[in-house]
Amino acid sequence: MYRYDEFDAAFVQERTAQFSDQVARRLTGDLNEDQFRPLRLMNGLYLQLHAYMLRIAVPYGTMNARQMRMLAHIARTYDRGYGHFTTRQNIQFNWPKLRDVPRILADLASVEMHSIQTSGNCIRNITTDQFAGAAADEIIDPRPVAEILRQWSSLHPEFSYLPRKFKIAMTGATADRAAIRFHDIGLQATTSKLGEIGWQVWVGGGLGRTPMIGKMISGFVPHEHLLAYLESILRVYNRYGRRDNKFKARIKILVHEEGLDSIRQQVEEEFAHLKGGVLTLPQEELDRITRYFAQPDYELVNQTTVDVAREKIVNPPYGRWLERNLNAHRQPGYVSVTISLKPVGGAPGDATDTQMDAIADLAERYSANELRVSHEQNIVLPHVKVTDLPAVYAALVDQGLADGNAGQITDIICCPGLDFCALANARSIPLAQELTRKFQSPERQAEIGDLKIKISGCINACGHHHVGHIGILGVEKKGTELYQITVGGDATENAAIGDILGHGFVADAVPDAIERLVDTYIARRTSADEPFITAYRRLGKEPFKEALYGNA
Amino acid sequence: MLDLALSPIRQHKPDKLRQLGIMSLNGMFDEMDGAGVLRQAVTELLPGDIAIVSSFGADSVVLLHMVAEVDRTLPVYFLETGKHFPETLAYVETLKRHLGLANVIALHPDPSDVARFDAGGDLWETDPDSCCHIRKTEPLDARVSGLGGWVTGRKRFQTAERGVLPHFELTADDRIKVNPLAYFSDADITAYKLKYGLPEHPLYSKGYKSIGCAPCTSVVAEGEDPRAGRWRGLNKKECGIHFDFNGAIAKPMAAQELNLFKDGKFIADPFRPWVEGDDPAAARYTHIPLPVFLDNRDAVLANPHPLGLLVSPGDKVELARGDLDRFVSIAINFPAFTDGRGYSSARLLVERYGYKGELRAVGDVLHDQISHMRRCGITAFVVRHEPTKKALIEGKLATVDIFYQPVGLTEIPLGTRPFLRRRAVENA
Amino acid sequence: MEILTGNELMSGATVYLDRDGRWVEELQQARIFGNEDLEAREAALAATRKTLRIVSLEVETVTLRDGIIYPDRIRERIRAEGPTAPRFDRQHLDEDGHVSI
Secondary structure, three states, X not given: OOOOOHHHHHHHHHHHHHHHHHHHHHHHOOOOHHHHHHHHHOOOEEEOOOOEEEEEEOHHHEEOHHHHHHHHHHHHHHOOOEEEEOOOOEEEEOOOOHHHHHHHHHHHHHOOOEOOOOOOOOEOOXXXXXXXXXXXXXXXXXXXXXXXXXXXXXXXXXXXXXXXXEOEEEEOEOOOOOOHHHOOEEEEEEEOOOOOEEEEEEEOOEOOOOOEOOEXXXXXXXXXXXXXXXXXXXXXHHHHOOOOOHHHOOHHHHHHHXXXXXXXXXXXXXXXXXXXXXXXOOHHHHHHHHHHOOOOOOOOOOOOOOOHHHHHHHOHHHHHHHHHHEEEEOOOOEEEEEEOOOOOOOOOOEEEHHHHHHHHHHHHHHOOOOEEEOOOOOEEEEEEEHHHHHHHHXXXXXXXXXXXXXXXXXXXXXXXXXXXXXXXXXXXXXXXXXXXXXXXXXXXXXXHOOOOEEEEOOOOOOOOHHHOOEEEEEEEEOOEEEEEEEEOOEOOOOOEOOEEOOOOEEHHHHHHHHHHHHHHHHHHOOXXXXXXXXXXXXXXXXXXXHHHHOOO | OOOOOOOOOOOOOOHHHHHHOHHHHHOOOOOOOHHHHHHXXXXXXXXXXXXXXXXXXXXXXXXXXXXXXXXXXXXXXXXXXXXXXXXXXXXXXXXXXXXXXXXXXXXXXXXXHHHHHOOOOOHHHHOHHHHHHHHHHHHHHXXXXXXXXXXXXXXXXXXXXXXXXXXXXXXXXXXXXXXOOOOOOHHHHHHHHHHHOOOOXXXXXXXXXXXXXXXXXXXXXXXXXXXXXXXXXXXXXXXXXXXXXXXXXXXXXXXXXXXXXEOOEEXXXXXXXXXXXXXXXXXXXXXXXXXXXXXXXXXXXXXOOXXXXXEOOOOOHHHHHHHHHHOOEEEEEEOOOOOOXXXXXXXXXXXXXXXXXXXXXXXXXXXXXXXXXXXXXXXXXXXXXXXXXXXXXXXXXXXXXXXXXXXXXXXXXXXXXXXXXXXXXXXX | OEEEEEEEOOOOOEEEEEOOOEEEOOHHHEOOEOHHHHHHHHHXXXXXXXXXXXXXXXXXXXXXXXXXXXXXXXXXXXXXXXXXXXXXOOOOOOHHHOEEO
């Protein structure tokens, strides 16, 4: 894992002091709210419905036990004993008071964390695959480059007042677990014809009011030129992205309106100037950063597999957990474990301070002191010995964190919705709770298999509804919450935006509507091995439309 | 701000005047009897304790003629700023001969001041107030601070700002200023010159109506305020050596705040905003909007005056890249602090096109963006937000001074790992 | 009918303008502005802005049912009650969070 040196430490300390000064000036009136708002947002501080909300970055989703314990401490000390993990590998606290925020930032700085650029019209937290550095299907660990991008983008003087927010996601694996096609820039590790590893660059993806799948702007950019290439894209966007309409200000609109070829040409022109300049990444610097992400000292273990089938008979909940919540590891005898933050009836992504402390203990004891936050709002223990799985599971059971539902219908991505969010039009958490209750039977979930439900409480799509196999979008119509259902979305390398099949439903009618979709799928799938999304692609909208709205 | 305080300790010699009363003194003389006023001052009020300061400008000859009439040994101080037209220096000699002035004393600026503040000789351009200060106020101050009073050539109608000017003024430190020409109009001056056949300043016939130092004097158009040619475009009307009626120091910039922050302090801004309808061929000391420049490129390039360029969001600086040297200043417009396009424009100008003149931020310039602006190469800031001004003056900007990304030309790599990590150059 | 609402700067707590010009936590104490009170409403907004202490200032339409103030928007009902799921008490004002106009 990356460790701050004196420079990094001084940087977050100076930033914390600067923010404290900004708060102080807001209190004296030297800054009015219009002047203060962009500043506090750039430091992750929102004003939501009931209170402030502080969003803290977990850069590229990686943290250690000490950092997780600090999050628990913050939850306990300044908040209400819990935090909410988000789709962009951040954590949000819903109840901090303005005067406490500088103290929270100082506490964070003491464990090498910050909330820099977790909001605002700037380059946001760089996100990546939650299994980075551990996954068996990985070409390269993306985190050293992600760390370099974090540094490059932190308080970038040219790109702090962009037309709109700017999100970068990257993956070093062949399977896209970071939704890179739905980011302003997506980076996919790839190998050139000469065998050199570099990056495929995708641009103009995004969700929100105008969902778009990113387009490939460059098939290969070597490490050494990546920063210059990204700076070129950002400069073109900063200069020519629309600023006249907030809803058309993302780079996806610029790419859409001007055309990929035109944008590519502008970026290439800029890149011709910047390439080979000060942003050229020296190999020794990449090597230096890479050393921080060295593989842990793995033990050579005799047992490298676990007999899931047997465990499913002996201890069905444990067996199901093994079946769903493990991810193949590059090191024999190890796996990555997904800790589900999606208990039946819970708020997706929430964890209490006690749970956070317990997870920190597990990381220390069983996962080389490493933790990950996934964009699906779960926590990952990336490096767990197969032989430690029973102990890990037992500890998770004690904390109510042992749901074996990763990737299943109850593993719902869900935004805070109208219960917390100032932008939302409808609630989303109660709906997620209702759906998890409806589909709580493990047998039923197993029968359904892989199915991703994603819920947003407004068109801004923080809950990624567009790319849910089943997506749910809350809207308000004449004082009533209505939910529009989309089907067929996919956030992976097979990127697709879900289809709207018809009118919305009132909240009470949604669980049954979802069940009808599920039943239609089960009835028409070729076999239990054909997942929902595959069946939908094969069958098309019609059967599902009929399931929702009948034949009329 | 200007510091115009004539030196602090002065002798008090006003008793006689106090008894007399300034009002009654002012009623004693006919409006046109300048020589009478002068005689009263030199022989009755302050014998041996008064001097005259003359610029040897277009109208100076009238007052000097009166001096010659009253007492040709009266000390006449001439501020030899080093910036005069050669014609002015020749005119000094002409008048000495013609009027028989026996005691003309040239006052030079302190060479150490010039070396320190105006080594390049262009202070007049960037900070005309300071230029006046070291070349006029300081030398004069040293000489007249011990006197009980002095004679000025100010006229009632010289500019609109001067308003009612009496023959005699009492300053706050109880000294007397004598204005023999207080009631003279331009026509009176012309008539007086004609009547006595006085020699004209050589530049007068060339259109100069009010003549000071060469760089700050221009031709006045027909019908224009005569002093309009002084500090034209500089928002400056007085050179700082005159006192107002109450004796308070007449601060020429007092009515206008100092908004330009540069080199660590707020200074007078020689530029005024471009106004719709300004003539690109004749404008001076204004930032021409980039689109206007592109439409009038030939006229602007032929315009001999100092000019700036205004770059607003959306403007493509690359279109002017070959002409940047034409502009002594480029203003990056931030109409709202949330509009970050100016940062890219600034970096392109400095880093790609090598612009080396003044790069200033104008518009919504606030505390928390200044460090970003600096990093992108902006060196001057037109600031109107009071708390921001205060923070700048007090040196209390809240900033992060170590940087991850290499940007601009004013950052230095840190330590043994020059990649990314930077620190600001001291005082940048 | 309308009420004025916002969030207090320090705590972020939801507050309403009451009849005495105080910004209070209780929705039912909110001052109701009718159509004829436009001037008073604008004056109250202006005076509030001057304090710099109430942010996200908004005019909300409400209905009176048996003397009970009932906001028209769901959002406002949730703001008044606190989150419905998970259920949490609202944010409260601190000692120094009391603002008057």
